[in-house]
Amino acid sequence: GENVEQHPSTLSVQEGDSAVIKCTYSDSASNYFPWYKQELGKRPQLIIDIRSNVGEKKDQRIAVTLNKTAKHFSLHITETQPEDSAVYFCAASQYSTLTFGKGTMLLVSP
Amino acid sequence: DTAVSQTPKYLVTQMGNDKSIKCEQNLGHDTMYWYKQDSKKFLKIMFSYNNKELIINETVPNRFSPKSPDKAHLNLHINSLELGDSAVYFCASSPSRVGAPNTEAFFGQGTRLTVV
Numbered sequence: 512g513e514n515v516e517q518h519p520s521t522l523s524v525q526e527g528d529s530a531v532i533k534c535t536y537s538d539s540a541s542n543y544f545p546w547y548k549q550e551l552g553k554r555p556q557l558i559i560d561i562r563s564n565v566g567e568k569k570d571q572r573i574a575v576t577l578n579k580t581a582k583h584f585s586l587h588i589t590e591t592q593p594e595d596s597a598v599y600f601c602a603a604s605q606y607s608t609l610t611f612g613k614g615t616m617l618l619v620s621p
Numbered sequence: 622d623t624a625v626s627q628t629p630k631y632l633v634t635q636m637g638n639d640k641s642i643k644c645e646q647n648l649g650h651d652t653m654y655w656y657k658q659d660s661k662k663f664l665k666i667m668f669s670y671n672n673k674e675l676i677i678n679e680t681v682p683n684r685f686s687p688k689s690p691d692k693a694h695l696n697l698h699i700n701s702l703e704l705g706d707s708a709v710y711f712c713a714s715s716p717s718r719v720g721a722p723n724t725e726a727f728f729g730q731g732t733r734l735t736v737v
């Protein structure tokens with residue numbers, strides 16, 4: 512089955528800095544890579560996703576890059592704000608259920 | 622207009638009891654899931670149902686039994702609860718169909734189960 516590794520487990524940045532979270536996956540057949548944000552006590556919610564036919568996708572301050580050859584993908588958040596503080600999960604799948612990474616707790620200090 | 626709703630939100634119960642968590646989605650999705658989130662925040666798939674049929678059954682104790690009476694509902698019944706079952710359980714749904722590319726999963730608000 513699919514195995515997703517996510518790093519770092521905790522990331523602390525100052526407001527305005529950029530944050531990068533990296534994930535690797537094991538199944539070369541995986542073709543869908545979403546990122547979820549989970550605020551404290553809330554449900555995970557999709558913030559951006561990318562499919563394997565695309566190398567990069569951007570949505571305002573958030574971007575995701577995918578390197579299929581190396582089997583890794585990354586989340587980039589620019590100009591971080593305190594409200595970006597949350598746990599971020601990457602995931603990978605082909606046709607079946609999403610396999611999640613173990614999460615990154617992002618702390619943005621004012 | 623809640624998309625994926627699960628009840629109860631909190632559940633405190635004694636070891637050995639049997640309990641159920643209910644989940645309903647009004648999005649018309651074909652696929653529903655149960656995930657377990659432990660104290661370290663790791664989200665682990667437990668079950669996946671597509672059109673009322675079990676698709677994935679990860680390595681979970683057989684004390685956990687999902688039931689899907691129809692496409693919009695996926696309930697989770699847990700027998701003989703143990704301390705280690707304490708976690709947050711999330712129901713989710715997605716429009717994914719078997720054999721088709723996967724898409725976004727929408728999560729319920731979670732059920733925090735505490736076994737004492």
